[in-house]
Each structure stands twice: as C-alpha cells, then as structure tokens.
Amino acid sequence: MTMPATTIDGRCLVAGRGQGPVLHATLGLSFWGGVDPSNGEVIDRHHPLSGQSLAGRVLAIPSGRGSCTGSSVLLELILSGPAPxxxxxxxxxxxxxxGALxxxxxxxIQLPVLCIGHAAFAQLSAHHGSFARVDGANLQLFAHAPDDGWQASPLEPAETQASTLELNAGDRALLAGEQGRAAQVAMQLLVRMAExxxxxxxxxxxxxHIDGCIYTGSASLRFAQQLLDWGARVRVPTTLNAISVDQRQWRALGVDPAFGEPASRLGDVYMAMGAQLSFTCAPYLLDSAPAFGEQIVWAESNAVAYANSVIGARTLKYPDFLDICIALTGRAPCTGSHLDAGRQARLLLEVEAPAEADDSFWPLLGYHVGLLATVDIPVLAGLEHSQPSRDDLKAFSAAFATTSAAPMFHIAGITPEAPDVTRALAGQAPRRTLQVTLADLRSSWAELNSADSSEVSLVAIGNPHSSASELARLAELCAGRTRHPHTAVVVTCGRAVHDQASASGHVATLQAFGVRLLTDTCWCMLGEPVVPPDSRNLMTNSGKYAHYAPGLAGRQVHFGSLAACVDAACSGQNQGQLPAWLGQPQPQGTH
Structure with a gap:
C-alpha cells in the first residue's frame, strides 16, 4: 500500500472526496476572467498558472480574488465536466x-473545498506536480498516484464549525417552506454560508444587486430557471448587473444565437422573479443607489468596493447565487463588512502622490493596491489633496476589486470612513505598512500594457459602465475630430445613463465621431464580433479590462488615459510612452 508523504488536516468547507495531481500557486485566482468555463484552462495571462488546465487537478491556491462571478464559473465547470x-x-x-455548495x-454533485491555513499551505510549494487526495477534512500528499483502488464516493454534507446562528421566527418559517420552495432553498443555502x-x-x-445574471454557460441559466420554476419572487428592491448581451442589439451585432438567446433569456428569468430592468455593473449611478450606513446586498466586485468604500453603505463581497438567495429572503449574514469591526483597515499604504496626474492614475493605483492588499482592507495615506472625482474613484474601485479579495478600501481624507489614518485603523497599529512609489506604479503600468506593437484596432471604454459625466468628457474629446477608419470605438453604459447622455446631446456627438454605444452588457462579457475578428490590439482606460482582456478577448492591450484613448482612435496607433506624471525610470547605476 502506498503511504502518503504528508498528511494535513484542515477545515472542510464543502464536503467531498477527490484526488489528482497538485496544481499549486501562491497567487489567488479569479475564476471569472481567469478560467475558461468551457474547458478549465487558466486564461488569466497575468497569473503564474496561465495556460494550465484545472480539469482533474487538486488546485491549491491561497484564496480566490476578483470577480463575484467565480462561483458561477465553478458551477459551470462542475456540471460540464472540466472541474478541478x-x-x-x-x-x-x-x-x-x-459555487461548490x-x-x-x-x-x-460534490466538489470538495478544504481550508488548511497559511502555515500548512506553505508546505505545498514543495509538492507542486505530485499527487494529492482530499477526503473531507483530510489532505494526503503522495510522491506518485497510489494504486489502491480508492474511490471518490460522495460524503455527507460538511459539518461546519459549531453553529451559533440565531434565526428568528420569519427565518424559521422560510426554512420550513411556508413561503414556497424557492425561498426555502434560498434560506437553506444562506444558512449554510452564514454558518x-x-x-x-x-x-x-x-x-x-444581482450579479448572477451574467451568462457563464447553461449552468447559470439552469440555476435561475429552477428557482423561477419553484416560484421565486424577490422580497426587496433588486437591480440587475450587466448581462452578457445587449438585449436590443445583439442580433444586429452578429452575436451567435446559440449564445445570445440563452444569455438574453437569463436576464428575463431574473426579471420574472421581480428584479428591475437595470442591466448595469455600476448600480451606484442609478437613482436607487444606497445611502451611507445602509445595509445592502450587492454582488459585482467593483460595485461592492464602491458601495462600501465611496458611499459607506454596507455589503459583503457576495458571490453569484448567494445574491439572489438573499434577495428572495431579505436576510443576510451579520458578519464581515456589515459590522464596524469588519470595516477597519489592517494595511497602511503610504503613497507617493504624483504632480498633475491624469485620469489613468486612479485605475493604475487601484490595480497596484489590490495586488498588495490581497485580503486585507487597506488605508492609503498621502493623497489627501488629490481631489479625485467620483469617476476616478469608480475606476480605482474596479481595478482594486480585480486584484484583491478585500471588500473595501479607505483613502485618508477622501473616503467617508477615513477622515484620517488613525480612524481608518480604528486606533490600532497596522499589521503591515508598505510604500507605494511612482517606480512601483511604473511596474504595474508595464503589466497592464501588454501590447508589443503600436497598432490599435479597437478602443474599449466603459468597464465599469460609463457615467453621464464620462460620456460628456468623451464627447468633448471627440468633437470636431476624425476617427481612424480602421479603429473601432465602442462604449458600454447603462440604459439610464444612455438616456441622460442622449438628452444632453452627447450621444449625437459620439455617434458623429463613429462611436458605437452598447447598453445592457459590459466589456468583460463581450467578444467577437464586437471585438473586431482581425484585430490584434485594443486600447482601454480601464485597469480592470486591461487585466482581463488578454484572457477574455484574446487581444493584447494598450492602457492609458481617456484622452490617450481618443488620440489612439484618431491615429490608429499608441506609441506606449509613459505619461509625464509617472516620470521616467532612472538609468541603471544612477541614484
């Protein structure tokens, strides 16, 4: 009998048995935008596992990160086959x-999820490529696959840590099925997650705000349709995230009906549950945006970061599927960033503020800060006099949420719960203090600028969805200029913002320049033919999309300011120079 080289006991988060070769990384992975749901390939071109297949492997990562849609991608992998x-x-x-629950x-169908803690996880770097077996709360590591006839038979659902969850009479009535099968199942899943x-x-x-309306494949539609068939009806005002197609234009855009029809249907299913036709990844731009201190449940990573940090509302970073479960019950776990203690900064970042930075500073900084923060809530010092606009903070939130798993951030002197560093830290010493210099930001600039040629075939604006003020600024930059005939310019925004921009005349200006405006959907869901099939490079002012586009769209990226994007739209080129505010790296050997 083959004996394991190492045995580790951990906490069984989701029950199950599984075995396979170890696929190990020290960097968290966002399944949405990072894993192809059709075949299990890691498509995050910035990740050390890029190009690897998760199928049949024991995936060992410190945590997830990025998009709330990761749960939907994992479910798709489980139901279609190529899951870890x-x-x-x-x-x-x-x-x-x-996703596994x-x-x-x-x-x-079971897929085991095991948490072993950071100390034990550090041992796994020596076992990359070896063989692992997960059996409930136990992890065994072997030099080679054992030939012992072991079978991955189902386990009973995982026993979570001793539950102290108190339920009121209404909660118990939902669990008993008194409000119908859909609400009962929603409450069952909610209780499991709360425990x-x-x-x-x-x-x-x-x-x-529901993020699960993004179509990742048949599993996302099967889940929503099952709830609707069980009589699902939301109990609180509910908005919908951007869906995977523009419902009014997808046929005219040439989208394959095999994708367009179920993607559009998914949005209809959620509206049939009582959700509003909002279809935006920027719900903070709607009239229904929450107030400071309001307890809400939002999914969509950028919206969560913005709501918590910029507005001061309170939500966890809710995964797809749990968002609709909470909307169907009106109840959420009383934990994490819903509470004062879960909103305190633990990481202090002392930022070198540039002089006269353009609007590319904020998404670049957000991207870099997210990489440093990982799971810790940061507070940024040194930006007290920078006066960012709401659009700047929107761009920061989106890029931060792409690379971090934390639900929020603080910027001293700017965000509402951080009048100063001391109060953001709740009077405690930070666990870590790091410097963020312009040299550090130049490194992240190089990471986001993946294009190896100056050609720009597509300018992609609106990730997250453009605001009315952004469309006004874009119209100002485009007015009186001529778009290059071989460079497409496509902007995504919500229907409400489109209506505002149309009434103010900005849509007409943009269309005269040659901009195509899409509503309902967003860049993380768009591919060919909206992305020109013969294109090699695109340009964007979004740190979020600059990160995801190489994997999602299969294109190299130029990243820069909105003005630089318009310049590229006119010339068809971007030479890739660093902006003046970012400075120039010193020659080697100088100090």
Whole structure:
C-alpha cells in the first residue's frame, strides 16, 4: 500500500472526496476572467498558472480574488465536466465555496473545498506536480498516484464549525417552506454560508444587486430557471448587473444565437422573479443607489468596493447565487463588512502622490493596491489633496476589486470612513505598512500594457459602465475630430445613463465621431464580433479590462488615459510612452 508523504488536516468547507495531481500557486485566482468555463484552462495571462488546465487537478491556491462571478464559473465547470478534482485553500473563500455548495445542494454533485491555513499551505510549494487526495477534512500528499483502488464516493454534507446562528421566527418559517420552495432553498443555502462564515445572526437588508445574471454557460441559466420554476419572487428592491448581451442589439451585432438567446433569456428569468430592468455593473449611478450606513446586498466586485468604500453603505463581497438567495429572503449574514469591526483597515499604504496626474492614475493605483492588499482592507495615506472625482474613484474601485479579495478600501481624507489614518485603523497599529512609489506604479503600468506593437484596432471604454459625466468628457474629446477608419470605438453604459447622455446631446456627438454605444452588457462579457475578428490590439482606460482582456478577448492591450484613448482612435496607433506624471525610470547605476 502506498503511504502518503504528508498528511494535513484542515477545515472542510464543502464536503467531498477527490484526488489528482497538485496544481499549486501562491497567487489567488479569479475564476471569472481567469478560467475558461468551457474547458478549465487558466486564461488569466497575468497569473503564474496561465495556460494550465484545472480539469482533474487538486488546485491549491491561497484564496480566490476578483470577480463575484467565480462561483458561477465553478458551477459551470462542475456540471460540464472540466472541474478541478478538489480545491485546497489557505483561507476560506466564500465565492468558490458557494459555487461548490450550489452544485451539492441543487444538483447533487460534490466538489470538495478544504481550508488548511497559511502555515500548512506553505508546505505545498514543495509538492507542486505530485499527487494529492482530499477526503473531507483530510489532505494526503503522495510522491506518485497510489494504486489502491480508492474511490471518490460522495460524503455527507460538511459539518461546519459549531453553529451559533440565531434565526428568528420569519427565518424559521422560510426554512420550513411556508413561503414556497424557492425561498426555502434560498434560506437553506444562506444558512449554510452564514454558518461557514461564523455569523451569529442574520440581518435585514434594504436592497440587492444581482450579479448572477451574467451568462457563464447553461449552468447559470439552469440555476435561475429552477428557482423561477419553484416560484421565486424577490422580497426587496433588486437591480440587475450587466448581462452578457445587449438585449436590443445583439442580433444586429452578429452575436451567435446559440449564445445570445440563452444569455438574453437569463436576464428575463431574473426579471420574472421581480428584479428591475437595470442591466448595469455600476448600480451606484442609478437613482436607487444606497445611502451611507445602509445595509445592502450587492454582488459585482467593483460595485461592492464602491458601495462600501465611496458611499459607506454596507455589503459583503457576495458571490453569484448567494445574491439572489438573499434577495428572495431579505436576510443576510451579520458578519464581515456589515459590522464596524469588519470595516477597519489592517494595511497602511503610504503613497507617493504624483504632480498633475491624469485620469489613468486612479485605475493604475487601484490595480497596484489590490495586488498588495490581497485580503486585507487597506488605508492609503498621502493623497489627501488629490481631489479625485467620483469617476476616478469608480475606476480605482474596479481595478482594486480585480486584484484583491478585500471588500473595501479607505483613502485618508477622501473616503467617508477615513477622515484620517488613525480612524481608518480604528486606533490600532497596522499589521503591515508598505510604500507605494511612482517606480512601483511604473511596474504595474508595464503589466497592464501588454501590447508589443503600436497598432490599435479597437478602443474599449466603459468597464465599469460609463457615467453621464464620462460620456460628456468623451464627447468633448471627440468633437470636431476624425476617427481612424480602421479603429473601432465602442462604449458600454447603462440604459439610464444612455438616456441622460442622449438628452444632453452627447450621444449625437459620439455617434458623429463613429462611436458605437452598447447598453445592457459590459466589456468583460463581450467578444467577437464586437471585438473586431482581425484585430490584434485594443486600447482601454480601464485597469480592470486591461487585466482581463488578454484572457477574455484574446487581444493584447494598450492602457492609458481617456484622452490617450481618443488620440489612439484618431491615429490608429499608441506609441506606449509613459505619461509625464509617472516620470521616467532612472538609468541603471544612477541614484
């Protein structure tokens, strides 16, 4: 009998048995935009596992990161086949755990998720490429695949840590099915997640924003349709994230009906549950945006970061599927960033503020800060006099949420819960203090600028969705100029913003320049033919899309300011110079 080289006991987050070769990385992975749901390939071209297949492997990563849609991608992998055999994490991850919980609870398929802590996880670097077996709360590592006839038979659902979750009479009535099957299943999943998070109670929420309306494949539609068939109806005002197609234009755009029809249908299913036709990844631009201190449930990573940090509303970084479960019950786990203690900064970043920076500074900084923060809530010092606009903070939020798993950030003297560093830290010493210099930002600039030629065939604006003020600025930059005939310019925004920009005359100006405006969908869901099939490079002012586009769109990226994007649209080229505010790197050997 083959004996394991190492045995590690951990916390079973989701029950199951699985075995396979170890695929190990020390960097968290966003399944949305980072993993192809059709075949399990890692498509995040910035990740050390890029090009690797997860199928049948024991994936060992410290945590997830980035998009709330990771749960939907994991469910798609589980139901269609190319899923990992097991997930081994350094710390609990709610997004990935929820995808596996839905597979178990709704579809009866198990994929084990095991948390072993950072100390034990550090041992796994020596076992990359070896063989691992997960059995409930136990991880065994072998030099080679054992030939012992072991079978990955189902386990009973995982026992979470001792539950202290208090339920009121209404919660118990939902669990008993008194409000119908859909609400009952939603509450069952909510209770499982609340127990996993160690919550002591549930709380009432005032509104929800649903990210699960993004079409990742048939699994996302099967889940929503099942809830609707069970009589699902939202209990709080509910908005919908951008969906995967422009419902009014997808046929004219040449989108394949095999994709367009189910993607559009998914949005209709959620509206049939009572959600509003909003279709925007920037719900903070709607009239229904929450107030400071309001308890809400939002999914969509950039919206979560913005709501918590810029508005001061309170939400966790809710994964797809749990968002609709909470909307169907009106209840959420009383934990994490819903509470004062879960909103305190733990990381202090002392930022070198540039002189006269353009609008590319904020997404670049957000991207870099997210990489440093990982799971910790940061507070940034040194930007007190920078006077960012709401659009700047929107761009920062989106880029930060792309590279970090934290639900929020603070910027001293700017965001509402950080009048100064001391109060952002709640009077405590930071766990870590780091410097962010312009030299550091130049490194991230190089990371986001992946193009190796100056050609620009597409300018992609609106990730997250453009605001009315951004469209006004874009119209100002385009007025009286001529677009290059071989460079497409496409902007995404919500329907409400499009209506505002149309009434103010900005849409007419943009269309005269040759801009195509799309609503309902966003760049993380767009591919060919909106992305020109013969294009090699695109340019964007979005740090989020600059990160995701190489994997999602298969294109190299130029990243820069909005003005630089318009210049590229007119010339068809971007020479890739650093902006003046970012400075020039010193020659080697100088000080």
């Amino acid at each position: 055999a097991a997930l081994v994490l350094a710390e609990p991850d709610e997004i990935l755990s929820l 839905v597979a178990e609870h709704i579809f009866g 996993l998070q160690g919550a002591s109670a549930l709380l009432d929420i005032s509104q929800a």
